[in-house]
Amino acid sequence: MPFLTYPQTRPWAKAIREAVLLKKMPPWFAEPGYGPFSNDRSLSRDEIDTLVHWADGGAPEGNPNDSPPLRHWTEGWNIPNPDVVVGMPTAFPLPASGDVEYQYIVVPTAFGKDKWVEKAELRAGNRAAVHHAVVYIREPGSAWLRDAQPGVPYVPPGRTPRERLLSGSTTSDILLVYAPGNVPEEWPPGLAKLIKAGSDLVFQMHYTPNGRASSDQSRVGLVFARTGPDRRVMTLQLGSDRFVIPPGHPDYRVAAWGTLPNDATLLSLFPHMHLRGKSFEYNLVEPGGRRHTLLRVNPYNFHWQLTYRLAPPRELKAGTKLECVAYFDNSRNNPANPDPEDAVRFGPQSWEEMMIGFFDVAVDARTDKASFFVRRSR
Numbered sequence: 006m007p008f009l010t011y012p013q014t015r016p017w018a019k020a021i022r023e024a025v026l027l028k029k030m031p032p033w034f035a036e037p038g039y040g041p042f043s044n045d046r047s048l049s050r051d052e053i054d055t056l057v058h059w060a061d062g063g064a065p066e067g068n069p070n071d072s073p074p075l076r077h078w079t080e081g082w083n084i085p086n087p088d089v090v091v092g093m094p095t096a097f098p099l100p101a102s103g104d105v106e107y108q109y110i111v112v113p114t115a116f117g118k119d120k121w122v123e124k125a126e127l128r129a130g131n132r133a134a135v136h137h138a139v140v141y142i143r144e145p146g147s148a149w150l151r152d153a154q155p156g157v158p159y160v161p162p163g164r165t166p167r168e169r170l171l172s173g174s175t176t177s178d179i180l181l182v183y184a185p186g187n188v189p190e191e192w193p194p195g196l197a198k199l200i201k202a203g204s205d206l207v208f209q210m211h212y213t214p215n216g217r218a219s220s221d222q223s224r225v226g227l228v229f230a231r232t233g234p235d236r237r238v239m240t241l242q243l244g245s246d247r248f249v250i251p252p253g254h255p256d257y258r259v260a261a262w263g264t265l266p267n268d269a270t271l272l273s274l275f276p277h278m279h280l281r282g283k284s285f286e287y288n289l290v291e292p293g294g295r296r297h298t299l300l301r302v303n304p305y306n307f308h309w310q311l312t313y314r315l316a317p318p319r320e321l322k323a324g325t326k327l328e329c330v331a332y333f334d335n336s337r338n339n340p341a342n343p344d345p346e347d348a349v350r351f352g353p354q355s356w357e358e359m360m361i362g363f364f365d366v367a368v369d370a371r372t373d374k375a376s377f378f379v380r381r382s383r
């Protein structure tokens with residue numbers, strides 16, 4: 006429902022009151038007290054009060070002459086006009102029902118030179134059916150998905166969907182993650198992602214059929230840095246694929262941690278779980294064991310896969326221990342729970358679970374992932 010004009014908005018006054026009081030809207034799930042985050046879209050206490058008083062007072066129109074000018078909404082790309090658009094070469098056909106395995110589509114970029122990407126956005130061809138997309142940068146010489154034909158949707162080998170997901174995993178850098186409601190990637194000035202000459206983009210597509218046969222052909226728009234960047238952005242992750250959430254457990258904890266091999270600037274955090282996700286936190290753990298929480302997403306909401314951008318970014322020294330802690334609610338009290346009787350393991354579909362804490366760091370522009378993980382002597 007559009008809320009652009011008074012007549013459009015008026016019938017929703019009560020629902021707006023509820024949504025803002027319960028903090029269901031606007032979608033933002035960082036617990037107050039952490040951050041700040043530059044993309045925080047939550048309302049202030051005053052803004053919430055204003056909306057609640059308006060609804061309680063009969064949702065009056067006020068004086069139309071005082072109304073702000075109509076907002077101009079962007080058609081098409083939300084990033085500035087892309088320098089290059091890289092897309093799936095053909096549409097992927099989608100059935101009306103059933104589960105569709107993750108599809109991997111390798112798309113050569115044919116870039117003759119290294120490109121530094123300052124902004125990137127995925128436009129889903131079929132927004133109703135694209136559950137999420139992860140676009141990876143496959144550098145020349147990589148053996149990842151070597152049996153995949155360029156442009157042809159590919160499912161990695163394995164006996165089960167879980168095995169196929171694991172055999173399709175990679176250390177290649179992620180260009181972007183798309184999920185409904187998230188914002189395009191735009192790194193701060195001087196920071197950019199590197200797509201080396203001759204790289205492929207690999208679209209990992211998760212589709213959810215929704216009752217009607219259709220198709221999807223998604224595209225990524227790229228805006229290049231005008232000058233070489235000062236620093237390179239890489240997406241790293243901490244996670245676990247070895248947990249078993251007991252049936253009915255209301256608050257099952259899974260933690261993963263790692264030690265930063267070299268100095269890095271922490272830019273943003275992106276927690277990922279599925280329907281049993283309850284809360285997720287990122288902590289810095291001091292040598293004595295004291296925790297400093299950077300972000301607590303609580304309640305976690307599977308339908309809103311959001312990035313939380315630290316403002317300002319945080320400098321981390323080599324040796325810093327970063328910890329991600331996820332809590333899962335596999336009880337009947339979780340209305341989103343597909344089956345509280347199930348012992349739940351890691352897996353690709355929404356009725357299975359995941360526990361991944363993605364985070365973006367900026368490092369020296371000449372560093373790559375492999376060299377970042379080699380500890381420099383200090």
Ligand code: HEM
Nearest residue numbers: 017019020021022023024025030031032046048186187308
């Ligand atoms: C002050 C800002 C906002 C207000 C007052 C607002 C209000 C609402 C209301 C009243 C509903 C219907 C809830 C119901 O079913 O009773 C709703 C649903 C929805 N809103 Fe918002 N909204 C806001 C911001 C946003 C933003 C920023 C997004 C997208 C990024 C968004 C996306 C949605 C979606 C997808 C739904 C339907 C699914 C759902 O209920 O979660 N809204 N919103």
